[in-house]
Amino acid sequence: xxxxxxxxxxxxxxxxxxxxxxxxxxxxxxxxxxxxxxxxxxxxxxxxxxxxxxxxxxxxxxxxxxxxxxxxxxxxxxxxxxxxxxxxxxxxxxxxxxxxxxxxxxx
Amino acid sequence: xxxxxxxxxxxxxxxxxxxxxxxxxxxxxxxxxxxxxxxxxxxxxxxxxxxxxxxxxxxxxxxxxxxxxxxxxxxxxxxxxxxxxxxxxxxxxxxxxxxxxxxxxxxxxxxxxxxxxxxxxxxxxxxxxxxxxxxxxxxxxxxxxxxxxxxxxxxxxxxxxxxxxxxxxxxxxxxxxxxxxxxxxxxxxxxxxxxxxxxxxxxxxxxxxxxxxxxxxxxxxxxxxxxxxxxxxxxxxxxxxxxxxxxxxxxxxxxxxxxxxxxxxxxxxxxxxxxxxxxxxxxxxxxxxxxxxxxxxxxxxxxxxxxxxxxxxxxxxxxxxxxxxxxxxxxxxxxxxxxxxxxxxxxxxxxxxxxxxxxxxxxxxxxxxxxxxxxxxxxxxxxxxxxxxxxxxxxxxxxxxxxxxxxxxxxxxxxxxxxxx
Ligand code: HEM
Ligand code: FES
Numbered sequence: 061x062x063x064x065x066x067x068x069x070x071x072x073x074x075x076x077x078x079x080x081x082x083x084x085x086x087x088x089x090x091x092x093x094x095x096x097x098x099x100x101x102x103x104x105x106x107x108x109x110x111x112x113x114x115x116x117x118x119x120x121x122x123x124x125x126x127x128x129x130x131x132x133x134x135x136x137x138x139x140x141x142x143x144x145x146x147x148x149x150x151x152x153x154x155x156x157x158x159x160x161x162x163x164x165x166x167x
Numbered sequence: 168x169x170x171x172x173x174x175x176x177x178x179x180x181x182x183x184x185x186x187x188x189x190x191x192x193x194x195x196x197x198x199x200x201x202x203x204x205x206x207x208x209x210x211x212x213x214x215x216x217x218x219x220x221x222x223x224x225x226x227x228x229x230x231x232x233x234x235x236x237x238x239x240x241x242x243x244x245x246x247x248x249x250x251x252x253x254x255x256x257x258x259x260x261x262x263x264x265x266x267x268x269x270x271x272x273x274x275x276x277x278x279x280x281x282x283x284x285x286x287x288x289x290x291x292x293x294x295x296x297x298x299x300x301x302x303x304x305x306x307x308x309x310x311x312x313x314x315x316x317x318x319x320x321x322x323x324x325x326x327x328x329x330x331x332x333x334x335x336x337x338x339x340x341x342x343x344x345x346x347x348x349x350x351x352x353x354x355x356x357x358x359x360x361x362x363x364x365x366x367x368x369x370x371x372x373x374x375x376x377x378x379x380x381x382x383x384x385x386x387x388x389x390x391x392x393x394x395x396x397x398x399x400x401x402x403x404x405x406x407x408x409x410x411x412x413x414x415x416x417x418x419x420x421x422x423x424x425x426x427x428x429x430x431x432x433x434x435x436x437x438x439x440x441x442x443x444x445x446x447x448x449x450x451x452x453x454x455x456x457x458x459x460x461x462x463x464x465x466x467x468x469x470x471x472x473x474x475x476x477x478x479x480x481x482x483x484x485x486x487x488x489x490x491x492x493x494x495x496x497x498x499x500x501x502x503x504x505x506x507x508x509x510x511x512x513x514x515x516x517x518x519x520x521x522x523x524x525x526x527x528x529x530x531x532x533x534x535x536x537x538x539x540x541x542x543x544x545x546x547x548x549x550x551x552x553x554x555x556x557x558x559x560x561x562x563x564x565x566x567x568x569x570x571x572x573x574x575x576x577x578x579x580x581x582x583x584x585x586x587x588x
Contacts, residue, residue, distance in 0.1 A: 097459075098523060103530060105534060105538055105539070106538070108295070131294075134294045
């Protein structure tokens with residue numbers, strides 16, 4: 061099973077086994093990883109599931125679609141070139157070891 | 168009855184009967200247990216009450232359309248509501264914007280492609296990033312009002328707290344004149360009552376809305392608005408040629424209709440839930456950062472909007488049931504939110520649970536564009552209360568709001584003991 065690694069702003073890392081197809085947002089909530097709020101339930105309506113994706117994984121992700129792009133303009137912490145909304149990242153075998161850094165704030 | 172419905176489980180329930188409106192939850196369980204799609208004999212339409220199918224319907228606008236209204240009334244089979252004798256009282260409104268009121272009452276809404284530019288503007292004017300800029304102002308308004316009410320020791324949490332707060336927030340954001348804002352309550356009351364059948368509350372809501380319709384017509388225009396972040400944005404879009412002036416006015420009207428009653432009802436429900444569940448109130452008091460979760464759990468546990476409709480646009484299939492085109496379908500969000508298939512112990516109010524799969528803001532292309540604003544308002548009030556109040560209790564029996572669509576309290580008397588923290 062692929063793994064996803066969440067790194068909180070203080071550097072602490074949490075590694076979670078990720079069934080293929082699960083989203084990075086859902087995995088965090090299901091496993092009690094703090095730092096992803098994702099209040100709208102993955103509907104691209106809240107921007108509170110913001111993560112910074114480690115550069116080496118960035119191009120393995122499907123490109124940002126228009127709606128995600130617009131919602132990324134609403135993140136609480138600055139949008140950077142590696143910003144994504146974690147409700148839009150579905151785990152695949154190719155993404156094994158995916159490292160996402162959590163922003164200081166989501167709301 | 169259409170032939171394809173013969174295989175569906177049938178129930179003879181009336182979602183608008185006083186018993187159903189007073190406590191819908193046992194009926195919801197009955198509807199969920201009967202099957203994924205149920206035929207309601209009394210109104211001759213489909214009902215979907217389970218979570219998975221409700222979401223599937225909301226996410227498939229091509230099969231389940233909104234253009235025939237999100238109420239019970241079907242403008243394609245029946246004459247426009249405004250032309251029916253029940254609407255006689257509105258004839259007293261001078262210079263009524265007939266077009267706008269017709270649309271409001273029939274509750275029609277475009278689907279794509281007409282919906283696309285409208286949706287884009289909704290999303291822009293209510294984007295989380297934009298709403299965040301009003302955060303301090305909204306939090307401050309909640310604190311000031313809570314402070315004033317808590318000093319009195321007892322108050323009506325529905326009228327004096329939830330309604331007053333939400334009217335102030337929305338009024339200021341849009342730039343509506345302060346004088347007369349209370350008309351918005353009667354206006355919204357009519358808009359949502361008339362999505363039900365023509366019963367007594369329905370008729371009363373029209374009678375009570377006459378002055379409100381006149382007020383809304385008068386103030387929802389560029390010239391009557393004072394500077395407010397959202398009102399400004401709407402008319403900037405007009406000036407940029409993105410939408411017509413008429414459409415700008417229509418956008419302003421979305422606020423009295425969609426932004427007030429919904430939010431204040433939910434805040435009222437949250438306070439009720441916390442007052443009658445002291446263990447949950449204690450959790451919030453000890454950790455005010457749970458406020459947003461408490462609001463989300465209130466959306467799940469006591470969803471304010473019951474029911475919402477779609478109309479089948481074509482023959483189709485849902486969870487193994489065949490569906491015929493051109494028939495209304497009732498969705499009970501409050502039932503989906505208590506579906507044991509999705510939520511553990513669904514009939515318990517637990518503010519720490521992850522209630523994010525709740526469907527109280529809808530889903531798909533029509534899902535609530537104002538949800539970030541509503542959540543912020545809820546957070547602001549619940550945080551202010553949890554910081555200032557040690558004990559929160561009912562102060563006598565609350566009065567249910569008699570309403571075809573909204574499930575909440577008209578009056579919620581509460582008694583509070585202040586906290587010196
Ligand atoms: C707790 C409060 C609220 C609740 C429970 C609520 C609920 C809903 C629901 C269920 C829908 C979907 C309707 C459908 O699919 O037919 C909706 C849509 C909508 N809501 Fe809210 N709402 C709330 C607050 C607000 C606020 C504050 C605004 C601000 C203007 C707002 C604006 C809208 C708009 C514009 C739509 C229509 C979106 C579209 O058709 O594209 N709502 N709301
Ligand atoms: S969970 Fe709301 S945008 Fe991702």
